[in-house]
Amino acid sequence: QVQLVESGGGLVQAGESLRLSCAGSGRTLSRYAMGWFRQTPGKEREFVAAISWSGNTYYADSVKGRFTISRDNAKNKNTVYLQMNSLKPEDTAVYYCAAHNPGGNYAYTREREYDYWGQGTQVTVSS
Numbered sequence: 001q002v003q004l005v006e007s008g009g010g011l012v013q014a015g016e017s018l019r020l021s022c023a024g025s026g027r028t029l030s031r032y033a034m035g036w037f038r039q040t041p042g043k044e045r046e047f048v049a050a051i052s053w054s055g056n057t058y059y060a061d062s063v064k065g066r067f068t069i070s071r072d073n074a075k076n077k078n079t080v081y082l083q084m085n086s087l088k089p090e091d092t093a094v095y096y097c098a099a100h101n102p103g104g105n106y107a108y109t110r111e112r113e114y115d116y117w118g119q120g121t122q123v124t125v126s127s
Contacts, residue, residue, distance in 0.1 A: 001026045001034070001116075002024055002025075002026050002027045002028070002029070002099050002115075002116040003024070003025045003026045003116075004022055004023070004024055004097050004098070004099060004116055004117065004118035005022070005023050005025075005118055005119070006020060006021065006022050006095065006096065006097050006118045006119065006120060006121040007020070007021050007023070007121060008020040008021050008121060009109050009121030009122045009123045010122075010124070011094060011124045011125075011126065012087055012123075012124070012125055012126070013090055013125070013126050013127075014087060014088055014106070014125055014126065014127050015086060015087065016087055016125075017083070017084060017086075017087065018084045018086045018087065018123060019081055019082070019083050019084070020036070020082040020084065020095055020121060020123070021079055021080075021081055022034070022036075022077050022079060022080040022081070022082075022097030022118060023078065024078045024079065024080075024099065025078070026049075028073070028078060029071070029073065029079075029080070029099060030053065030073035030078075030103075031053045031062070031102040032053060032099045032100060032101065032102055033050065033051065033053055033099070033100040033104075033105075033106060033107060033108050034050065034051050034071060034080040034096055034097060034098065034099055034100070035047065035048075035049065035050040035051075035097065035099075035100070035107075035108060035114055036048040036049045036050070036069060036082045036095060036096070036098075037095070037096045037097075037100045037111060038082075038091075038093035038094065038095045038096070038123075039093055039096070039120075040092065040093045040094075042071075045096065045111055046060070046094075047060050047109045047110070047111070048060055048063055048067065048082070048095070048109035049063065049067055049068075049069040049082060050069065050104050050108055050109055051069045051070070051071055051080065051107055052105050052106050052107045053102070053105060054105050055071070056105065056106070056107050057069055057107055058107035058109060062090075063084075063091075064083050066084065066087075067082060067083065067084050067085070068081075068082070068083040068088045068106065069081065069082055069083075070083070073077060076087050080097060082095070082097075083121075085124070087123075087125045088125060089125045089126065089127045090125075091123060091125050092122075092123060092124050092125050093122075093123060094120040094121065094122050095120060095121055095122075095123055096117055096118055096119075097115040097117075097118045097121045098114035098115075098116060098117050098118070099114060099115060100113055100114050100115060101115045101126070
């Protein structure tokens with residue numbers, strides 16, 4: 001069983017940066033594909049970024065060039081990050097990280113492809 005805990009959310013002004021972290025426990029995440037999704041009230045959860053176990057990445061068009069997903073598979077880290085630069089008010093959402101069970105070497109983009117989810121962290125960008 002994998003447990004995921006997000007951190008690093010907060011309130012920032014437009015143009016500023018935040019780095020979200022997703023710490024895993026229960027299993028080593030090195031062979032899991034990982035993803036970040038976000039959700040605003042009344043809307044469905046949407047894909048933000050994903051990284052395969054080998055480091056291949058994929059981004060939603062809305063964040064490409066501004067967000068970077070990365071992973072640290074060292075035993076004492078077991079963490080996935082989302083560096084968010086040039087934040088915009090429309091980036092305001094609850095951000096969730098997710099893990100896909102070990103399998104293909106892909107950066108999965110669909111919510112239903114993920115097996116484990118964190119509880120989310122709020123990101124608010126003021127204009």
